[in-house]
Amino acid sequence: MTQSADFARDPADGDTLRFRGNLSLAHLGDLADRLDGVEDGVSRIDLSGIDRIDTVGAWVVHRFATQRKAEIVGLSDDGARLMDQVQAADQPVAMPAKPLPAGLRVLDEIGEAVSQAGRTLLGLLGFMGATVLAFANVARHPRRFRFNAVVHRFEVVGVSALGIIGLMSFLIGIVIAQQGAVQLRQFGAEVFTINLIGRITLRELGVLMTAIMVAGRSGSAFAAQLGTMKLTEEIDAMRTIGVSPMEALVLPRTLAAILLMPLLGFYASLIAIIGGGLLCWVSLDIPPVTFIQRLREVVPITDLYVGLVKAPVFGAIIAMSGCFQGMLVESDAEQVGSRTTAAVVQAIFLVIVLDAFFAVFFTWIGWI
Known part of the structure; x- marks a missing residue:
């Protein structure tokens, strides 16, 4: 039976957080909420004990590692490529600017038109x-x-x-x-x-x-x-x-x-x-x-x-x-x-x- 995703601190090295089980969407459960409750002091994340990882699991681990500035180790070649893609996709989303009031919007358009004409x-x-x-x-x-x-x-x-x-x-x-x-x-x-x-x-x-x-x-x-x-x-x-x-x-x-x-x-x-x-x-x-x-x-x-x-x-x-x-x-x-x-x-x-x-x-x- 596939083990659900879980984690624990390494008894020998308290700064390392070891994951085990299946880090896929069907088996994550409340993993993200439990990670939010982990105390500070984690500088290393060991994924050598996991059975499988998908994009959602990689995103959860990546987000936690980014928040704690921790290093991710122990991934297989396929898992490392997936994590690299997730990290590359983690770009800030450009939010649309808040609409200006009608008067300021008219002035802004006039200014832009004058600038373009110049x-x-x-x-x-x-x-x-x-x-x-x-x-x-x-x-x-x-x-x-x-x-x-x-x-x-x-x-x-x-x-x-x-x-x-x-x-x-x-x-x-x-x-x-x-x-x-x-x-x-x-x-x-x-x-x-x-x-x-x-x-x-x-x-x-x-x-x-x-x-x-x-x-x-x-x-x-x-x-x-x-x-x-x-x-x-x-x-x-x-x-x-x-x-x-x-x-x-x-x-x-x-x-x-x-x-x-x-x-x-x-x-x-x-x-x-x-x-x-x-x-x-x-x-x-x-x-x-x-x-x-x-x-x-x-x-x-x-x-x-x-x-x-x-x-x-x-x-x-x-x-x-x-x-x-x-x-x-x-x-x-x-x-x-x-x-x-x-x-x-x-x-x-x-x-x-x-x-x-x-x-x-x-x-x-x-x-x-």
């Missing part, structure tokens, strides 16, 4: 610096310039986007003309709808809406492409063979966006003016000749300059935000999606902030 801004500034250095290196060594890659990005960023940007701009021009005519009709000033269409499309909406469309279309594509390459270790392989990812991947995309944004912005403004002119012709009985003549009278050339100055800056921000977020992908495919979303949000936010800055700046220098 870290992202610093990272983006560093990435911009790395892009400038890559451009300088290519300028010093023109043979390293990847002309074919830039031309391919021209097609992706510009040519393929003409349809959707044209449709969006045409509809925006119609909406501006319709809403402007409705409001100005109250004062008998429908003719000033032409002023509204010409100035707001050339100066603001043409370039701004194009930038938002490019951010959602091309900026997200840049982040997803580079993120996937980072995930599949293609970028690490490029570094291994001596190819700079900044020169081979980031620079062509950035140059394509910078060069094509002024063209796309002008194209969007032109299509929006056509849409507005069409509605003026149909709804306000203003013929195209009169519409164009009025545009030439009321729209200063500085409005065109404002749009053309802002466009390349917007293109650089969109391309670098997309590439920056793509380069941050590290562990899994889920990060590709989250970084792509972050690239679009970041690019649109920065574009709007820069547009507000440009509005104040151009007003200050007299381009109004």
